[in-house]
Amino acid sequence: MLKSRRLQNKNQQGVTLLEVLVAILILTFGLLGFAGLLSKVYLAELESYQRAQAIVVLSDMTERISANRSQAASYVSASPIGTGDSQPASCTGIAVGPNRDLCEWSNALKGASEQKSSANVGAMLGARGCITQVQAPDPTSGVCTPGIYLVGVAWQGMNHTAAPATSCGQGLFGTDDAYRRVISSQITVGLPSCL
Numbered sequence: 001m002l003k004s005r006r007l008q009n010k011n012q013q014g015v016t017l018l019e020v021l022v023a024i025l026i027l028t029f030g031l032l033g034f035a036g037l038l039s040k041v042y043l044a045e046l047e048s049y050q051r052a053q054a055i056v057v058l059s060d061m062t063e064r065i066s067a068n069r070s071q072a073a074s075y076v077s078a079s080p081i082g083t084g085d086s087q088p089a090s091c092t093g094i095a096v097g098p099n100r101d102l103c104e105w106s107n108a109l110k111g112a113s114e115q116k117s118s119a120n121v122g123a124m125l126g127a128r129g130c131i132t133q134v135q136a137p138d139p140t141s142g143v144c145t146p147g148i149y150l151v152g153v154a155w156q157g158m159n160h161t162a163a164p165a166t167s168c169g170q171g172l173f174g175t176d177d178a179y180r181r182v183i184s185s186q187i188t189v190g191l192p193s194c195l
Contacts, residue, residue: 043158047181050124054153054183057108061129061151062185064101072147072189073133074098080128080154080169082109105129109153124155124181130168137191144194152184 065072075098081087087106094100107113109129114122130152137147154169156179163177166184173180 046158050155050157050181051183053122053124054127054155054181057105057123057127057129058151058153058183058185060108061101061105061131062187064105065131065149065151065187065189068098068101069189071098072149072187073136075102075131076133076149077102077131080130080172081106082123082128083126084128084172124153126156126169126173128154128169128172130154134186137189139191139194141194144191146191147189149187149189150184151187152182154180154182157181 061075065075068075079085081102082105085106087103088094089107089112091100091103091107094103106129109123109127111120111123111127114120130150132150132152133147134150135145135148138145150166152166152168154164154166154172156173158179160176160178164180164182166182168182168184169180170177
């Protein structure tokens, strides 16, 4: 009888160790799942930050064009502005007007507003801006069509999604446009003198 109790105690000790191992295994899977969730949250936070920065930069240029409506056509650019363009780092030598606004917008797109170890870090990854004329103004009597301009900001996203329909920055973010993000705003410049 005493011998059977000893065997029973030994079996219970082994079962307890097995329970601890199973608990450790379950905890390990839980921690791995949590680490995966944290990485997805980090990517979502970075995407959100980049979108917020893009909205600020887009608003800046739409306000500049709206403030200088008479020269709105001078803001139109054949190639994207920002990362990879030839605008100078300092715009102080450029006369106030559309050219200076484009230079300052280029620097904002390049992240010049915030630096870390002398590197620009204040903007989205590979940020580029596009300004296109959708409709030319026509002051002809009886026609009177306003000028319509599309301002867009493109940057490289962190995860794969559907490619945007807007062409701003198309083909500039690798072979797959599904990493390209674009936001845009349309500006209509009316003709108050038109009858």
